[in-house]
Amino acid sequence: MNLTVVTVVSGRHEHLREQIRGLARSTRPPDHHVVIAMGDHRIVDVVADADTDTGTATVRYIDTVDGRLPLAHARNLGAQVAVTQGADILLFLDVDCIPGPEMAATYERACSDSANARSLLCGPVTYLPPHRGRWSEEELIAHTNPHGARPNPAVGAVDSGSNYDLFWSLSFAVTAPTWGQLGGFFEGYTGYGGEDTDLAATARASGIGLRWVGGAHAYHQHHAVSSPPVEHVDDIVRNARLFHDRWNRWPMEGWLAEFERRGLVARTASGRIQRLGEPL
Structure with a gap:
């Protein structure tokens, strides 16, 4: 083959x-x-x-x-x-x-x-x-x-x-x-x-x-990483929303929860992920 x-x-x-x-x-x-x-x-x-x-x-x-x-x-x-x-x-x-x-x-x-x-x-x-x-x-x-x-x-x-x-x-x-x-x-x-x-x-x-x-x-192979990957928070929020729109559930739940704990994102009343400082 x-x-x-x-x-x-x-x-x-x-x-x-x-x-x-x-x-x-x-x-x-x-x-x-x-x-x-x-x-x-x-x-x-x-x-x-x-x-x-x-x-x-x-x-x-x-x-x-x-x-x-x-x-x-x-x-x-x-x-x-x-x-x-x-x-x-x-x-x-x-x-x-x-x-x-x-x-x-x-x-x-x-x-x-x-x-x-x-x-x-x-x-x-x-x-x-x-x-x-x-x-x-x-x-x-x-x-x-x-x-x-x-x-x-x-x-x-x-x-x-x-x-x-x-x-x-x-x-x-x-x-x-x-x-x-x-x-x-x-x-x-x-x-x-x-x-x-x-x-x-x-x-x-x-x-x-x-x-x-x-x-x-x-x-x-080893390379420097951060956990959670805060440098990618905007990408992760955008892509998580897209995944939710397609599959009606959230991916990367661990990262999203840690971002929320750190005050980088919040969940809206409707359950959406909101980036801190982002317009509603």
């Missing part, structure tokens, strides 16, 4: 280099790697500098939207390019993630099983500590410690899931026909938050399954 990795990126140049190196040393390197650069013209040079024996990735450039990253549109464009290049399996991998050596092969086996073909397939994600220099394969394996909020089946096992809110777009695979049935990410979302939860809600509403794939390890 033709397996294509789709990565969207703005900045994070060294993280992208590490991902490309990881793909090159995979037991099953991808047939293609599609990289969508959002408002970052340097990505072409970064990819060329990180070129390996697997060949240079296909890079497409798109502009930001009023300074916000169009993540949903970028991922959809990446999938479109991949399908045009003949992809049977789309493997979406966040730019911060280094693939484990068996990740692509494990996803491919899961997608090849007819019981999983019409599903979102999700592997475990380990959050790495700060690190100087390149990560070796041995170091990654030694640091394997998947995030405890999501299932982590035994290697070789594929478990069915029912809590679609646990879906993350950091690392997942889907067959091209199932992607076509999904219709991709809803492009009304821009900036931070919401689009991956929306995709999972679309999958559930469409009868598309959720599968947890044991052994399809991805390793998330």
Whole structure:
């Protein structure tokens, strides 16, 4: 099967280099790697500098939207390019993630099983500590410690899931026909938050399954974060409202509750989320 990795990126140049190196040393390197650069013209040079024996990735450039990253549109464009290049399996991998050596092969086996073909397939994600220099394969394996909020089946096992809110777009695979049935990410979302939860809600509403794939390890490289992500409060409020309009429930409840506790947002009498100082 033709397996294509789709990565969207703005900045994070060294993280992208590490991902490309990881793909090159995979037991099953991808047939293609599609990289969508959002408002970052340097990505072409970064990819060329990180070129390996697997060949240079296909890079497409798109502009930001009023300074916000169009993540949903970028991922959809990446999938479109991949399908045009003949992809049977789309493997979406966040730019911060280094693939484990068996990740692509494990996803491919899961997608090849007819019981999983019409599903979102999700592997475990380990959050790495700060690190100087390149990560070796041995170091990654030694640091394997998947995030405890999501299932982590035994290697070789594929478990069915029912809590679609646990879906993350950091690392997942889907067959091209199932992607076509999904219709991709809803492009009304821009900036931070919401689009991956929306995709999972679309999958559930469409009868598309959720599968947890044991052994399809991805390793998330360290970068500074805030909790809650107050620098993205405007994006999160806007995208949460859009999600509520589409699905009649609120996503990102933990973040919204903490923003409310800090006086950054409030709930109106009608139950809407109101940004502090925003006109009614």
